[in-house]
Amino acid sequence: xxxxxxxxxxxxxxxxLRYPGWRVVAAAYSGVMVSFAxxxxxxxxxxxxxxxxxxxxxxxAVSGAFALAALSVALCSPVLGAWxxxxxxxxxxxxxxxxxxxxxxxxxxxxxxxxxxxxxxxLMGVVGNGTTQMGYSRAxxxxxxxxxxxxxxxxxxxxxxxxxxxxxxxxAVIDATxxxxxxxxxxxxVLIFGLPLTAVWVRERPGxxxxxxxxxxxxxxxxxxxxxxxxxxxxxxxxNSISINGAVAHLxxxxxxxxxxxxxxxFAASVLGGAxxxxxxxxxxxxxxxxxxxxxxxxFVGSAAGIxxxxxxxxxxxxxxxxxxxxxxxxxxxxxxxxLLTRYFGLRSFSTLYGLTWTAYAIAGAAGPVxxxxxxxxxxxxxxxxxxxxGAALAAALxxxxxxxxxxxxxxx
Numbered sequence: 001x002x003x004x005x006x007x008x009x010x011x012x013x014x015x016x017l018r019y020p021g022w023r024v025v026a027a028a029y030s031g032v033m034v035s036f037a038x039x040x041x042x043x044x045x046x047x048x049x050x051x052x053x054x055x056x057x058x059x060x061a062v063s064g065a066f067a068l069a070a071l072s073v074a075l076c077s078p079v080l081g082a083w084x085x086x087x088x089x090x091x092x093x094x095x096x097x098x099x100x101x102x103x104x105x106x107x108x109x110x111x112x113x114x115x116x117x118x119x120x121x122x123l124m125g126v127v128g129n130g131t132t133q134m135g136y137s138r139a140x141x142x143x144x145x146x147x148x149x150x151x152x153x154x155x156x157x158x159x160x161x162x163x164x165x166x167x168x169x170x171x172a173v174i175d176a177t178x179x180x181x182x183x184x185x186x187x188x189x190v191l192i193f194g195l196p197l198t199a200v201w202v203r204e205r206p207g208x209x210x211x212x213x214x215x216x217x218x219x220x221x222x223x224x225x226x227x228x229x230x231x232x233x234x235x236x237x238x239x240n241s242i243s244i245n246g247a248v249a250h251l252x253x254x255x256x257x258x259x260x261x262x263x264x265x266x267f268a269a270s271v272l273g274g275a276x277x278x279x280x281x282x283x284x285x286x287x288x289x290x291x292x293x294x295x296x297x298x299x300f301v302g303s304a305a306g307i308x309x310x311x312x313x314x315x316x317x318x319x320x321x322x323x324x325x326x327x328x329x330x331x332x333x334x335x336x337x338x339x340l341l342t343r344y345f346g347l348r349s350f351s352t353l354y355g356l357t358w359t360a361y362a363i364a365g366a367a368g369p370v371x372x373x374x375x376x377x378x379x380x381x382x383x384x385x386x387x388x389x390x391g392a393a394l395a396a397a398l399x400x401x402x403x404x405x406x407x408x409x410x411x412x413x
Contacts, residue, residue, distance in 0.1 A: 014143075014144055014145070014146055014147040014151075015147065019143075020143070021140070021143025021144055021151065021205070022151075023201045024136075024139055024140055024143055024201055024202055024203065025140055025143075025151050025154050025155060026197065026201065027136075027197035027198050027200070027201035027202045028133070028136035028137075028139070028140055028154075028155040028158065028198075028202065029154055029155055029157060029158040029161075030158065030193050030194070030197045030198075031093065031097065031131065031135075031136060031158065031193070031194045031197065031198050031202075032131075032132060032133050032136060032155055032156065032158030032159055032162070033158035033161050033193055034101075034131075034162055034166075034189050034190045034193045034194050035097075035100075035128075035131040035132045035133075035135075035158070035159070035162070035194070036069075036073070036100060036124060036125075036127075036128030036129065036131050036132055037128075037131075037132040037133065037159050037334075038158065038159040038161075038162030038163050038166065039104065039162055039166055039186055039189075039190065040069065040104070040124060040128070041163070041245070041248065041249075042162065042163035042166060042167055042248070042269060042272070042273055043166050043167055043170045043186065044066050044249055044369075045167075045248065045249055045250060045251050045252040045253060045269065046167055046170045046171050046174065046182075046252055046266060046269070047062075047170075047174075047179055047182075048062050048063070048249075048250070048252070048253050049252075049253055049256070050174060050179040051110075051117070051179070054179070055112045055114075057114060058373070058377055059253065059373045059376060059377060060370065060373035060374050060376075060377050061114060062117075062373070063249065063250075063369045063370050063372070063373035064114075064118065064370065065117045065118055065120075065121040066121065066249055066366070066369045066370075067366040067367070067369060067370045068118050068122045068125065068366075069121040069122065069124055069125035069128065069366075070125060070245075070362040070363070070365045070366030071125065071362065071363065071366045072121075072122050072123075072124075072125025072126045072128070073125045073126075073128045073129055073358060073359075073362040073365075074358070074359040074360075074361075074362035074363045074366070075126075075359070076125070076126050076127075076128075076129065077129045077134065077354075077355035077356070077358035077359050077362065078352060078355040078356050078359055079355070080092060080096075080129050080130050080134070080135070080351075080355055081129075081134065081351040081352040081353070081354055081355025081356070082351070082352045082355070083351075084134075084135065084138050084351035084352075084355075085138070085349060085350065085351045088203065088204070089135060089136065089138060089139045089202055089203070089204065090198060090199065090202050090203065092130050092135060093130055093131065093135045093136065093198050093202065094195060094198060095127070095130075096127035096128075096129075096130025096131050096135065097127075097130070097131045097190065097191075097194040097195055097198065098191070098195065099123065099124075099127045100124050100127050100128065100130075100131050100190060100194075101187050101190030101191040101194060101195075102187065102191075103120050103123055103124040103127075103187075104124070104183055104187035104190055105183065105184060105187030105188065106120055106187075107120055107180075107183040107187075108180040108181065108183040108184045108187070109180070110180070110183075125362075129355070129358055131190075131194065132159075133155050133156045133158075133159065133334065133338065134338075134351070134354050134355065134358055136155055136202065137152060137155060137338045137350075137351075138204070138347070138350055138351045138354075139202055139203060139204050140152060140155055141338070141342055141347055141350065142204045142205040142347065143204075143205045146288070147288060148288070148339065148342065149283075149284045149285070149286075149287030149288040149335070149339055150284040150285055150287075150288055151284075152284060152335055152338055152339055153280045153281050153283060153284020153285070153287075153335050154280075154281075154284070156280045156331070156335050157277050157280045157281055159276065159277075159280070159331075159334060160273055160274065160275075160276040160277020160278070160279070160280050160281075160327075160331055161273075161277055162273070163269075163270075163272065163273025163276055163277075163327075164270050164271075164273030164274040164276075164277055165270070165273070166186065166189075166273075167252075167266050167269035167270050167273065168266050168267060168269075168270045169185070169186075170182045170185075170186060170266075171262065171263070171266035173185050175262075218342075218345050218346015218347055218348040218349070218350075219344075219345040219346060219348060219349065220348065220349055221349045221352050221353065223345075224344075224345045224349065224353050227344070227345070228404075229344050229403055229404055230344070230345070230353070232399055232400070232402055232403050233337065233340060233341070233357060233403075234356075234357060234360045235396075236296070236300075236399050236400060237333070237337065237357055237360050237361045237364070237396075238360050238361070238363075238364040239364075239392045239393065239395050239396035239399070240300065240303065240329075240333055240392075240393055240396045241360075241361045241362075241364035241365040241368065242364040242365070242367050242368040242371075242389065242392060243303070243304075243307055243368065243389035243390070243392045243393040243396075244303060244307070244326060244329070244330050244333075244368070244393070245364070245365040245368040245369060246367075246368025246369055246371060246372045246385075246389055247307050247310055247326060247368075247372075247386065247389065248272065248326065248330070249368065249369035249372065250369065250372045250373065250376070250382060251265070251268060251269055251272065251310075251323065252265040252266060252268070252269055254310070254382050255268055255313070255319045258313070258314045258315075259314065259315070260315065260316055260319055264316045264319075265319070267320070268316070268319045268320045268323045269323065271320045271323045271324050272323035272324065272326060272327035272330075273327060274324075274327065275323065275324040275325070275326075275328040275330075275331065276327040276328065276330050276331035276334075277331060278327075278328060278331065279299065279327065279328035279329065279330065279331025279332045279335075280332070280335050282328075282332075283295060283299065283331065283332040283335045283336065284335055287339050291406075292336060292339060292340050292343065292403075293400040293401065293403035294400070294401075295336070296332065296333075296336050296397070296400040297397050297398070297400045297401055298397075299328065299329050299332035299333075300329055300332070300333070300393060300394075300396050300397035300400065301394065301397045302325050302328055302329050303325065303326055303328070303329025303330065303332075303333075303393045303397075304329075304390050304391070304393035304394040304396075304397060305325055305390075306321075306322045306323070306324070306325025306326035306327075306328075306329065307322070307326060307386055307389050307390040307393055308390035309321060309322040309325065310322035310323075310326065310386055311382070311383045311384075311387050311390065312383065329393075337354070337357055337361075338350075338354060340403075341353050341354055341357070343406045344406060344407065368389070371385065372385060
């Protein structure tokens with residue numbers, strides 16, 4: 001009876017707009033909107049052709065920059081996660097956001113040396129996850145339990161908003177004044193939207209650190225690594241990441257190769273971002289009502305269908321439909337990973353575990369765009385590889401059906 005009353009009181013507090021946790025969510029949304037996960041990932045394809053044309057680089061060479069950033073994310077995410085578990089999130093997020101914003105700005109002064117491009121993208125990858133939902137999620141989760149799925153959905157909705165707005169903005173600036181100015185604009189947006197609200201509002205719930213030190217908040221890292229469900233989550237992320245990132249990184253180049261205008265292709269990237277936003281919000285609501293892995297299965301099947309549709313898309317409508325399906329599943333995945341980690345393993349080592357999942361996701365994400373670029377450079381087409389990637393995304397959906405029920409509340413939180 002006491003537990004039920006406590007849960008009801010917690011749910012009532014979380015439902016009030018005056019609850020302080022919603023300010024943390026608002027700040028996190030603003031920061032994530034211009035983070036590595038939003039700005040760099042979703043605008044990268046806009047710059048593939050301009051950079052290749054300006055400096056005479058192959059698409060595989062340009063894609064190598066994305067791969068290096070992803071690999072840097074992979075190597076550094078567990079360290080950032082451990083720091084987020086130990087220190088105030090603001091102490092990690094603010095310097096990471098400043099370095100990332102300045103890195104984007106500096107691309108306006110890019111030289112013809114490919115090593116210059118690679119060095120900047122590597123640096124942005126080192127700090128990248130300190131700017132994303134990984135940086136903010138721990139602080140948000142300390143404030144929410146009953147509405148955790150929706151709160152996390154609003155945080156990762158920042159990625160959807162950014163990915164919906166930033167690609168057409170970047171394309172418009174490139175068309176008007178060139179790609180160098182576009183990088184100046186994007187870097188400035190990172191600093192304007194990423195820093196102020198984080199400095200003022202992002203913090204963990206008072207008393208949370210003391211509770212965590214008492215050992216009542218779930219599994220240790222070693223306990224999680226011994227759990228089969230952790231490796232199910234990892235395998236799902238790898239399959240989805242290599243498939244979706246491969247498709248997304250070459251989306252604009254792929255559609256324009258098939259006769260779609262640059263404006264429509266950029267709009268397709270924006271549609272992908274909008275669908276990603278919708279996927280995050282819908283998934284957040286579903287997770288607070290239904291069993292997460294079953295929700296994941298349905299949405300990941302949609303991603304597989306979108307990649308398969310993209311393999312043959314040669315005009316605006318199928319291209320945008322494919323982007324919408326891929327984006328919706330991409331948004332679902334971004335919300336599912338932190339949510340499932342908290343439900344299976346609690347908050348004790350949440351950020352460290354989240355960092356490890358990002359390592360797997362980023363390594364696969366680095367491979368996908370490079371495979372796509374190499375396949376195109378050698379065959380002149382993306383079609384056959386996209387069919388294979390669609391099968392990989394379907395396998396990820398089927399893996400979710402093997403996930404067990406959540407542990408009892410007292411052992412998870």
